[in-house]
Amino acid sequence: MSSRSTRSLRQGFTTGSAAAAAAKAALIALLTGHTETLADIPLPESGRLVITVDEVILDSDQAVAWVVKDGGDDPDATHGARIGCAASLVPGEEGPAVSLEGGPGVGQVTLPGLPVPVGQAAINPGPRAQITKAAQEVLAEAGYRGAVRLVLMVANGEKIAAKTLNPRLGIVGGISILGTTGIVKPFSHEAWQATIASGLAVAKAMGVDLAALTTGRKSERLLMAQRPDLPPWAFIQAADYFAFALKLAADQGFGRIVWGCFFGKLLKMAQGLEYTHAKAGASDMAMLARMAQACEASPATVAAVARANTARHALELMDPGVRPAFAARVAAKALDAARRFAGSGPDLEIVCFDFSGELLTRVSSRDQPG
Numbered sequence: 001m002s003s004r005s006t007r008s009l010r011q012g013f014t015t016g017s018a019a020a021a022a023a024k025a026a027l028i029a030l031l032t033g034h035t036e037t038l039a040d041i042p043l044p045e046s047g048r049l050v051i052t053v054d055e056v057i058l059d060s061d062q063a064v065a066w067v068v069k070d071g072g073d074d075p076d077a078t079h080g081a082r083i084g085c086a087a088s089l090v091p092g093e094e095g096p097a098v099s100l101e102g103g104p105g106v107g108q109v110t111l112p113g114l115p116v117p118v119g120q121a122a123i124n125p126g127p128r129a130q131i132t133k134a135a136q137e138v139l140a141e142a143g144y145r146g147a148v149r150l151v152l153m154v155a156n157g158e159k160i161a162a163k164t165l166n167p168r169l170g171i172v173g174g175i176s177i178l179g180t181t182g183i184v185k186p187f188s189h190e191a192w193q194a195t196i197a198s199g200l201a202v203a204k205a206m207g208v209d210l211a212a213l214t215t216g217r218k219s220e221r222l223l224m225a226q227r228p229d230l231p232p233w234a235f236i237q238a239a240d241y242f243a244f245a246l247k248l249a250a251d252q253g254f255g256r257i258v259w260g261c262f263f264g265k266l267l268k269m270a271q272g273l274e275y276t277h278a279k280a281g282a283s284d285m286a287m288l289a290r291m292a293q294a295c296e297a298s299p300a301t302v303a304a305v306a307r308a309n310t311a312r313h314a315l316e317l318m319d320p321g322v323r324p325a326f327a328a329r330v331a332a333k334a335l336d337a338a339r340r341f342a343g344s345g346p347d348l349e350i351v352c353f354d355f356s357g358e359l360l361t362r363v364s365s366r367d368q369p370g
Helices: 015-032 125-142 157-163 189-205 219-225 242-251 262-270 287-294 299-306 310-315 323-342
Strands: 038-040 048-052 056-059 062-069 083-092 097-102 145-153 211-214 235-237 256-262 347-353 358-364
Touching: 015 038, 015 048, 015 056, 015 062, 015 083, 015 125, 015 145, 038 125, 048 062, 097 125, 125 323, 145 157, 157 347, 189 235, 189 242, 189 256, 211 219, 211 242, 219 256, 235 256, 242 256, 242 323, 256 262, 256 323, 262 287, 262 310, 262 323, 262 347, 287 299, 287 323, 287 358, 299 310, 310 323, 323 347, 323 358
Parallel strands: 097 145, 211 235, 211 256, 256 347
Antiparallel strands: 038 048, 056 062, 062 083, 083 145, 347 358
16 A cells, blocks of 8 residues: 555546536626635536635626636646636527537547547536536526526646647547546555455455456446346446456455446457556557458448547447447457456456447356367
8 A cells, every 4th residue: 555545645626627616606706796716516426516716707798717626636637727617698598598618728529439529629428517507506596597608718728638648539729628526536556456455355255256347437337237136345446457456356266257348448458458547558449440350340441440539439430230249359359368367267257338338248258168
């Protein structure tokens, strides 16, 4: 373990939460004339968060509020960024209604394969809903029945984005507005590994012989739905620690290991990466193209997969008739990598979901010859 315990690590908040706070403060100033120093915002999944507002500027026809993004004790490239929102009324339109746009410093999506369509501002669906809900709270409290326009901004956003993966993903002109939960929970590598070890130890102590590993909260929920026979303590969020979690589960004597994931992580597993975080290595589109060819995808599809922007994009390019065989081939490759990490002892299974949450493919060592 690190000398800093997980309890001493300070949480931060996402760019989505920063934008929601700025939007709420700007709208309050616009509709009431009051400038707030704190913004009480909803979180995407549940709960609320109070964020300090750095600055509010009220003009005759709009209000602008700024929030300094705080990444906590595991800061990323956006830590310290000034995220703002300009709020204005939309005359003649009935409401209450909220339109949300990206302004200077917010990236634009130029390539497919991301949760946001090409041509739109890089504001992910979760944060978009969070920001809209925060704005609707203000409209309701103020009794305003019209429409408002919100334009998000990030000071020096284009410069900050150069330190991220955005340019590689085709997001140009600024950063993405992200955040599944709205909160940044800092974990060092040592803390994450300790958490995985604790989860496995509890499962083993409870008499569970099957370790259900997942890459995150959403894949865990989906795997739970697939395996209602398993108790909750059988499920461990192992994040990007593919090799570590497999080795430890095997060492602790689990007879069966199931790993739930989405296609992007499945590709990283198939590449044999011990650690599947985006920073650990680029997605191997050439390998996916070879697999598409082996599944008798059309030459045009194979060429398109080789040029794909993301693993998600590659999957979307596959013809529906070929997609199941393609996904199964990638999963089989990932299962081979899992076997190298887990050794010969446990039965292994990989369950992969598509990006809508449907089961994409399932492969098991029990179904393989030998």
